[in-house]
Amino acid sequence: MDPDVRSKAPGFCPRCGMKLVAGIPDPREYPVRILTTPRLLKPGADVQLDFRVEDPKTSKPVRDFEIMHEKLFHLFVVSQDLRFFVHEHPQMQPDASFRLGMQFPEPGVYRVLSDFYPKGGTPQLIANTLIVPGPGLKFTPAKLRADLGPQRSENLEVELSTDPPQPIAGLKTLMFFRLKPNDGIEPYIGAMGHMLAASADLIDMIHTHPFLVTDPAGGEFKQIQFNLIFPREGMYRVWVQFQRKGAVNTVAFNVPVTVLK
Ligand SMILES: [Cu+2]
CATH class of the missing domain: 2.60.40.1930 (Macroglobulin (MG2) domain)
Incomplete structure (x- = not known):
């Protein structure tokens, strides 16, 4: 959508x-x-x-x-x-x-x-x-550290880079996910990828889908680009889902978002 x-x-x-x-x-x-x-x-x-x-x-x-x-x-x-x-x-x-x-x-x-x-x-x-309810129930928001390193799931490795390199609240961020190996990557429930981005306090939640899918670098990896605007400064947890050879891969990154100074 x-x-x-x-x-x-x-x-x-x-x-x-x-x-x-x-x-x-x-x-x-x-x-x-x-x-x-x-x-x-x-x-x-x-x-x-x-x-x-x-x-x-x-x-x-x-x-x-x-x-x-x-x-x-x-x-x-x-x-x-x-x-x-x-x-x-x-x-x-x-x-x-x-x-x-x-x-x-x-x-x-x-x-x-x-x-x-x-x-x-x-x-x-x-x-x-x-x-x-139960033992250890807490109401405090998550404290997340930035985590932008490559993530592995069922049968895919996913690397993330963004433009700008440090996302800025209120401005468009291009998020490039590089998927390896680049074979058998297929649509999952009607899209080449699904993203849910949530602010660490769970106030902002964004569900979005790829803007562009390409095979750069001679097809060494598949690049799936999402464009989004992070509404506020702070840490966001970004889950992405991709399907390869029938297996759904869900990985997450912790993305710090800054403000224009
Ligand atoms: Cu979706």
């Missing part, structure tokens, strides 16, 4: 292939209610999450959604210490709610980000908080 891509006529986004919708409706937030079963969350235990999207005007459940990247509903769950990350796709139920089974590994505060596009509305990224 590329919310900045606008067209005068219905069609498809030239960048990500998603359906373009005529007109620009008022941006409105659609509240998401989360029901957990059991109600009290326990670390390491199975839990069922049910998501109900409400129409902000009528408070009635929303039933019609646009498909974004092959799915009706994308979900991110991130722990406050920023160690736990999942990107899942809850399934629509007959009553138009969405359901997902998962586990929370440890006691803690979790930010739950629902990404969906109600028909007739605008793309939504709605944050909720869930608390998993």
Whole structure:
């Protein structure tokens, strides 16, 4: 989904292939209610999450959604210490709610980000908080150190470089991810990569997709470029997901963002 891509006529986004919708409706937030079963969350235990999207005007459940990247509903769950990350796709139920089974590994505060596009509305990224009580529960934001070194996952090595080398809040940062080996890299849920960037205090969360995919250096690596604007100064944790030969690779970097002085 590329919310900045606008067209005068219905069609498809030239960048990500998603359906373009005529007109620009008022941006409105659609509240998401989360029901957990059991109600009290326990670390390491199975839990069922049910998501109900409400129409902000009528408070009635929303039933019609646009498909974004092959799915009706994308979900991110991130722990406050920023160690736990999942990107899942809850399934629509007959009553138009969405359901997902998962586990929370440890006691803690979790930010739950629902990404969906109600028909007739605008793309939504709605944050909720869930608390998993237990020993060691903390409410303090994560303290992260910069970590820009190469990361390895299932079957890929990922290197990051940025332009400017030190990202500046409010200005566009080009982020170049170099993927090795450069064979068998394929789309994952409708895009050549997915990024979630979260400020260490979990206030700013950005979900975005590649701007450009190239094979520089004679194809020695695949370069996947994301462009984004970090809203504020401070540390950001940036998760990226790429698929190679059927395996999803999730890696994360800690990116310090400065201000223009
Ligand atoms: Cu995505």
